[in-house]
Amino acid sequence: MxxxxxxxxxxxxxxxxxxxxxxxxxxxxxxxxxxxxxxxxxxxxxxxxxxxxxxxxxxxxxxxxxxxxxxxxxxxxxxxxxxxxxxxxxxxxxxxxxxxxxxxxxxxxxxxxLRSFLFEPFKIPSASMVPTLLIGDLILVNKYHYGIRLPVINKKIIPLNEPQRGDVMVFRYPANPTIDYIKRVVGVPGDEVAYLNQKLYLNGKPVPTQTLPEFYDEDGTQAGDGMRYRAQFSEKLGEKDHRILVDPKRPSYVVPHATFPYKENCRYSAEGITCKVPAGHYFMMGDNRDYSEDSRFWGFVPDENIVGKAFFIWMNFGNFKRFGSFN
The missing domain is CATH 1.10.287 (Helix Hairpins)
Structure with missing residues (x-):
């Protein structure tokens, strides 16, 4: 033995x-x-x-x-x-x-x-959720908020809360379920989501935004072009506001993946994209809008791919001030 x-x-x-x-x-x-x-x-x-x-x-x-x-x-x-x-x-x-x-x-x-049914730690690997989450943030994800799921196969056995617009959610990347992604829920089943000329619309109405002081990118990680200030806005999805970054120099059009489920629900143009969210699916976007590969490119996230709701930063070894809830 x-x-x-x-x-x-x-x-x-x-x-x-x-x-x-x-x-x-x-x-x-x-x-x-x-x-x-x-x-x-x-x-x-x-x-x-x-x-x-x-x-x-x-x-x-x-x-x-x-x-x-x-x-x-x-x-x-x-x-x-x-x-x-x-x-x-x-x-x-x-x-x-x-x-x-x-x-x-x-x-x-x-x-x-604990990891399967209560809380799971994750590390933020990219700048797609800046300014809400920075590279290197160690976060906790609530595994039971959206329902109790069986470990490994991720099968929901006890439904609880449904994802809401504005939630920061961890999910299995639809194109490769072995990879975990983190984005913000923008559209729920039945919504029509449009991102045109760098502005977000829900069901035909513009999402309320307010201009904030510019965000200073200390690490130059947003676009890979060194330290610079970036246009920052407050956006209201659901009950709470959150911050987003927009780069006016980036083009509005999107080059989608060749194919993905329900691609026929989306219309692409030089101004951007308009999609109708199918039942049991969600439209996800990063807060760093022009440097996030999200549902605009690879489609919708099915309910069976949901991992949990992100809610707390417990450590960042590059910035010890990064601690606390971000919802």
């Missing part, structure tokens, strides 16, 4: 190393599920087989020692050398391969349950 455990750990190290280096894609939810199952098997084996066997061996040692002492006592020898306590502890000691499997099961199980 020790050799088998060593092989399993070796496979895990190789997989994680290749995943980190980008040699192959990875699914952390599925990996955590596998680790939970494997450590559960070891935990059950330890509780019902290996631990009882070690305890039986220790009892047998104690019985043999007691029998030997009784035999010597029958011969009149009262003082007997030899202490079996160290040998008994050695027999009861858990081997390393159980300590690193069965011993980790409770911790892995708790992480799996």
């Amino acid at each position: 020790g050799a088998l455990t060593g092989v399993l750990y070796g496979c895990l190290v190789v997989f994680l190393g290749g995943w980190y280096l980008g040699k192959w894609p990875g699914n952390f939810s599925f990996l955590l599920f596998i680790l939970t199952v494997v450590t559960l098997v070891y935990w059950l084996a330890e509780r019902f087989r290996f631990a009882p066997a070690r305890q039986a061996a220790a009892r047998n040692l104690e019985a043999q020692d007691a029998a030997r002492r009784q035999q010597l006592a029958d011969k009149g020898i009262a003082k007997v050398d030899g202490d079996i306590s160290s040998a008994r502890e050695a027999l009861l000691a858990q081997p390393w391969w159980l300590d690193w499997t069965a011993g980790l099961f409770p911790v892995i199980l708790v992480v799996f349950l």
